[in-house]
Amino acid sequence: MNPPNTTTAPPVFELPVTGLPDAELPGVHSAAGLLGRETALWLAAHPEKRRHYGLDLYFRDAWDEFGTVLGGDTARMRDCLNTHALLLLKPDAVVRRRLGAAFRWLAGQGMEVAAAVPVGVSSHQARAVWCYQWNIATLDRIRITELMMRRSRSLLVLVRLPADAVPASVRLAHLKGPALAADRLPHHLRSDLAAVNAVINSVHSADEPADVLRESAVLVDDRAARQELWTAMAEGTVTDPGPVVARLYAESEEVTDLDLATRAARWRTALATAAPGWGPALLDEVLDRTRPWHDLPDAAARASIPWDDWDTVVVGTNRAPSHLTEGVRILPWVSLADWTAPAPASPAEDRLPG
Numbered sequence: 315m316n317p318p319n320t321t322t323a324p325p326v327f328e329l330p331v332t333g334l335p336d337a338e339l340p341g342v343h344s345a346a347g348l349l350g351r352e353t354a355l356w357l358a359a360h361p362e363k364r365r366h367y368g369l370d371l372y373f374r375d376a377w378d379e380f381g382t383v384l385g386g387d388t389a390r391m392r393d394c395l396n397t398h399a400l401l402l403l404k405p406d407a408v409v410r411r412r413l414g415a416a417f418r419w420l421a422g423q424g425m426e427v428a429a430a431v432p433v434g435v436s437s438h439q440a441r442a443v444w445c446y447q448w449n450i451a452t453l454d455r456i457r458i459t460e461l462m463m464r465r466s467r468s469l470l471v472l473v474r475l476p477a478d479a480v481p482a483s484v485r486l487a488h489l490k491g492p493a494l495a496a497d498r499l500p501h502h503l504r505s506d507l508a509a510v511n512a513v514i515n516s517v518h519s520a521d522e523p524a525d526v527l528r529e530s531a532v533l534v535d536d537r538a539a540r541q542e543l544w545t546a547m548a549e550g551t552v553t554d555p556g557p558v559v560a561r562l563y564a565e566s567e568e569v570t571d572l573d574l575a576t577r578a579a580r581w582r583t584a585l586a587t588a589a590p591g592w593g594p595a596l597l598d599e600v601l602d603r604t605r606p607w608h609d610l611p612d613a614a615a616r617a618s619i620p621w622d623d624w625d626t627v628v629v630g631t632n633r634a635p636s637h638l639t640e641g642v643r644i645l646p647w648v649s650l651a652d653w654t655a656p657a658p659a660s661p662a663e664d665r666l667p668g
Contacts, residue, residue: 342368353377356392357524359652363446363645367524372442376527376540383544394547395523397477398428399486400530402435403469405462407516409569409624412507413469413559416517419506420473423489429472429546430555432562433533435463442532443518446645450638454607458630459513461623466566469558470533472543474550480653483526487519488650510572513631521648569624574632577625581610588617600633607633 339351342365352364353373367373384390403416417427437460441448448456475482491502493512498505509515520526534540545551571577578601585593592613599605610629614621 339368353524354388357395357527358522359648360646363524363648366446366645367528370528372531373524373528376531379531379537379540380527380544380547383541383548390548392523393477395483395526396481397474398526398547399425399473399475399481399483400520400526401471401473401486401490402433402518402529402533403471404516404518405465405468405566406510406514406572407507408466408468408562408566410516410572411563411568411570412516413555413562415507416503417555417559419503420471424476425486426474426552427471427555428474428551429543429553430558431470431472431534431539431543432467432558433470434467435533437464439532439535443529447643449644450641452635452638454630454634455513455636458627458634462513462627462631465623465627467562469555469562470530471555472546474552480650481523483520483522484648484650484653487521487648490517490519511631512636514572514627522653572624572628574628577628581614581619581625584619585613585617588613588619592617600629603633 339354341351342349350369352361352368355364358364358367380391380394381388384394401416401420403413407413407416420427435443440460440463441456444451444459473482473486475485478485489501489503491498491504493504493515495504495509495511498509503517504515507516509517520529530540530543534543546553578597581597582594585597596605596609596613600607600610607629611621611626614625
């Protein structure tokens with residue numbers, strides 16, 4: 315049994331509702347002049363994000379569409395975004411057949427499924443979702459993540475939570491748990507799904523209300539399908555995800571062994587018959603980080619041993635460097651604390667998202 319949701323316990327730092335028309339929101343300027351205007355305060359905790367998203371084409375498109383569905387009523391828009399979160403169940407959750415477990419966890423937390431939409435996440439979409447964080451990611455990390463996201467379609471879930479002073483997206487992101495396994499607690503969603511590592515981590519969620527809108531526009535390319543999302547939010551729709559889950563399972567392979575230890579044992583057996591220089595010694599060097607990780611898939615190809623994209627994802631996510639040696643994210647990390655107290659985010663939390 316999960317511990318009670320305590321996200322409403324701390325004293326809440328209320329972000330003011332400006333109610334300002336677009337023309338009166340703070341401007342974003344360059345030396346050449348006005349670039350655009352910030353988003354409303356209640357959409358994002360950090361001013362840096364409000365400035366960037368005011369110029370972001372995905373956010374602007376979603377804001378306009380959502381506002382049209384709700385007749386431009388910003389109070390209703392805020393109420394809807396207060397009670398809705400966005401969860402992406404990734405290909406590793408699909409092929410490991412963990413979707414049912416995810417929906418049971420959501421129900422156990424008192425959350426409802428408003429919509430469930432299968433989405434194929436292309437390399438372009440992955441880079442768009444994480445473009446404000448991946449500036450400090452290595453190209454290996456980016457390419458491995460993109461490869462994983464193409465292994466099957468993902469499931470985008472619009473989740474409804476009870477109204478609260480803290481937006482639903484912030485609460486779900488907190489309960490989802492960190493990407494790093496060592497930082498997770500037993501009641502976190504990623505713990506419940508036995509997420510494998512910091513990249514093969516089963517789920518991604520939108521951090522706060524502005525991200526619910528922006529990531530919907532990135533991940534759902536069809537405007538009519540996005541309209542259905544906005545309508546589900548506005549009308550309080552509840553849906554059964556079972557049929558969609560069945561379709562995703564029917565179209566995807568089942569893969570249960572995405573951990574390094576199991577795969578490494580298989581590689582070792584296969585490499586035992588490889589030519590000198592391409593055998594188990596090479597595997598040991600890769601595992602010991604004394605040899606570049608990509609030498610292993612190269613060796614598999616040269617030795618003509620069985621190897622698939624999941625093998626590349628497993629070794630890459632465990633042995634490829636993930637961060638550049640210097641630099642900070644374009645946008646700061648968002649946490650529950652940013653919505654419950656007026657404290658700045660800690661630079662130590664500048665990790666890549668899951």
